[in-house]
């Protein structure tokens with residue numbers, strides 16, 4: 481595999497995906513925003529803030545120049561937080577080779593426009609890039625992929641050839657990549673699961689048990705599928721890796737930053753304090769704002785997301801939010817899908 485790859489974003493996930501690609505034989509340049517991170521990767525082959533105790537392959541070269549990182553590369557992988565995707569894509573655009581594959585692995589929507597990340601990339605990159613855009617998503621904590629724990633992910637694109645080329649570049653014996661034509665479903669599932677992970681951290685912090693966790697995962701899935709379907713996704717995608725898979729891993733793992741943020745809020749910490757203490761991206765916070773806006777735009781009910789929005793942004797007491805959820809009006813379980821008796 482002699483692909484030349486640019487990875488934009490040297491946080492936990494960008495650094496781990498760069499490692500997977502380097503181990504697969506790719507020539508990898510990793511763009512870091514900060515000079516000290518690039519220097520550390522180049523000289524010590526570590527990225528201690530994001531991956532403490534991990535030695536990176538010497539084949540990874542880091543750079544702080546987007547133009548140097550992107551120029552001449554066969555694949556450009558964006559792994560920046562969703563709030564910076566448009567800016568970074570705009571800066572990269574003039575240097576992207578005409579036939580390059582463009583992949584992102586970020587889980588969120590753009591604040592304000594509430595667009596999906598592939599929509600943002602499509603708008604920022606030359607039109608001919610459209611069919612070569614893909615998303616990589618699924619249940620994958622950086623901390624476990626770097627330990628080579630068997631992991632399964634999904635790559636989605638409107639173009640089958642693009643999805644299969646990206647699959648071939650990433651797949652190996654510990655990182656198994658599936659393809660899916662439903663890019664809307666894969667992006668929406670990956671973003672919205674972070675809301676339910678925040679809620680799971682809150683529920684665990686409030687002392688609730690496995691019943692509550694199962695309730696959050698399954699009723700969260702119902703909300704995700706409801707909004708995702710209204711946005712044009714195929715409902716079946718949500719029982720796959722970007723739906724059930726990512727919900728399970730993020731709601732049950734202590735690696736999850738979203739779970740941890742929810743847990744800290746349950747202990748009475750303010751949102752600003754939590755985000756400062758985390759020092760890493762917690763996509764579920766902005767995605768809760770996205771769900772609040774999108775559920776209104778598409779007229780879709782999302783009771784869990786709504787209650788989390790009230791807790792995060794209007795100071796609602798989490799215990800009251802749980803009470804309001806449990807005592808709201810009676811509904812059927814799957815009434816949008818199963819009609820009649």
Ligand SMILES: NC(=O)c1ccc[n+]([C@@H]2O[C@H](COP(=O)([O-])OP(=O)(O)OC[C@H]3O[C@@H](n4cnc5c(N)ncnc54)[C@H](O)[C@@H]3O)[C@@H](O)[C@H]2O)c1
Pocket residue numbers: 489490491492493494513514530559560561562563564568585586587588620621622623759760761763
């Ligand atoms: N960590 C994981 O296990 C994991 C797994 C799958 C997907 N993701 C997704 O990958 C994306 C990146 O997450 P991460 O875990 O690498 O985050 P991180 O917090 O570990 O690192 C974020 C990186 O983005 C950079 N950054 C922050 N603000 C920026 C800005 N305004 N402009 C440019 N760069 C900026 C930081 O310097 C850092 O390099 C997120 O959307 C996340 O949901 C993460």
Ligand SMILES: O=P(O)(O)OC[C@H](O)CO
Pocket residue numbers: 587618619620621622674677726729730735736737738739761762763
């Ligand atoms: O640590 P989190 O909560 O951002 O989750 C990371 C990945 O999205 C898990 O698949």
